[in-house]
Amino acid sequence: xxxxxxxxxxxxxxxxxxxxxxxxxxxxxxxxxxxxxxxxxxxxxxxxxxxxxxxxxxxxxxxxxxxxxxxxxxxxxxxxxxxxxxxxxxxxxxxxxxxxxxxxxxxxxxxxxxxxxxxxxxxxxxxxxxxxxxxxxxxxxxxxxxxxxxxxxxxxxxxxxxxxxxxxxxxxxxxxxxxxxxxxxxxxxxxxxxxxxxxxxxxxxxxxxxxxxxxxxxxxxxxxxxxxxxxxxxxx
Numbered sequence: 001x002x003x004x005x006x007x008x009x010x011x012x013x014x015x016x017x018x019x020x021x022x023x024x025x026x027x028x029x030x031x032x033x034x035x036x037x038x039x040x041x042x043x044x045x046x047x048x049x050x051x052x053x054x055x056x057x058x059x060x061x062x063x064x065x066x067x068x069x070x071x072x073x074x075x076x077x078x079x080x081x082x083x084x085x086x087x088x089x090x091x092x093x094x095x096x097x098x099x100x101x102x103x104x105x106x107x108x109x110x111x112x113x114x115x116x117x118x119x120x121x122x123x124x125x126x127x128x129x130x131x132x133x134x135x136x137x138x139x140x141x142x143x144x145x146x147x148x149x150x151x152x153x154x155x156x157x158x159x160x161x162x163x164x165x166x167x168x169x170x171x172x173x174x175x176x177x178x179x180x181x182x183x184x185x186x187x188x189x190x191x192x193x194x195x196x197x198x199x200x201x202x203x204x205x206x207x208x209x210x211x212x213x214x215x216x217x218x219x220x221x222x223x224x225x226x227x228x229x230x231x232x233x234x235x236x
Contacts (some may be wrong), residue, residue: 009038020060029060046084051077059098067106074099093123097139104142109149116143132170137163137177141184153191160185174212176219179205183223195230202227 016031036053043050054077062070078095085092096119104112116139123139124131144159164185167178182205190198206227209220 009035009042012038016056020056025060025064029057029064032056032060046080051081055095055098058102062102062105067102071099071102071106074102088122088126090126090128093119093126093129094135096122097142100146101142104146104149109146109151113143113146113150113152116146132166134171134177137167137170137181140166141177141181144184144188148188148191153188157185157188157192160188174208176213179209179212180219183209183219183226186223187226190226190230195234199227199230199234202230 012031012035016028016035019027019031032053036050036057039047039050039053054073058070058073058077061073074095078092078099081089081092081095096115100112100115100119103115120136120139120143123129123133123136129136140159140163144156144163147153147156147159160181164178164181167175167181171178182201186198186201186205189201202223206220206223209217209223213220
């Protein structure tokens with residue numbers, strides 16, 4: 001490859017990254033797609049730069065609103081990464097998590113639940129990750145949400161309860177992930193029929209969320225809305 005081709009790839013990389021940083025999902029998707037084709041032609045389908053562009057294309061396809069295509073692309077890429085690096089590789093596991101996530105966003109909660117259920121033991125067994133790693137805690141939250149979306153409220157409640165306990169121990173009670181997990185636990189408690197218990201959880205959670213995240217943060221706003229709604233229901 002000549003220096004002019006290198007310069008073109010560098011410029012395209014900068015433009016794609018800038019679109020992504022600006023939150024322009026459609027432009028980022030199109031630019032990363034063009035970058036993917038360029039890297040495939042220049043370096044082949046298994047080069048690290050090609051794989052990175054393939055990941056970004058899939059991710060921004062989803063962010064642009066096409067979760068089904070993002071799901072299919074992540075499935076293809078995770079299978080390729082497993083072939084290249086092995087099933088226990090960090091990147092392989094991360095791509096499997098993305099596949100499960102976009103499956104959930106695409107509306108197939110049952111399939112996503114099964115993908116997460118198959119993935120989590122591998123994450124727990126990974127020496128560089130493990131059950132208490134902050135990334136794995138995020139994946140566990142996604143799995144619990146899939147359970148709820150698939151209609152298994154009881155198991156979702158159990159998973160969120162365990163997640164809150166582990167998040168408080170590992171990250172601390174004031175960490176954003178812990179606060180989000182507690183909000184989800186309250187929502188599952190409500191969904192399971194214990195409105196009084198959910199209301200009490202939210203009453204304890206709301207002041208901390210407002211102090212740590214700020215009164216206008218989305219998580220705080222969601223907690224406050226849920227707290228007010230439950231209070232009104234309990235007064236009827």
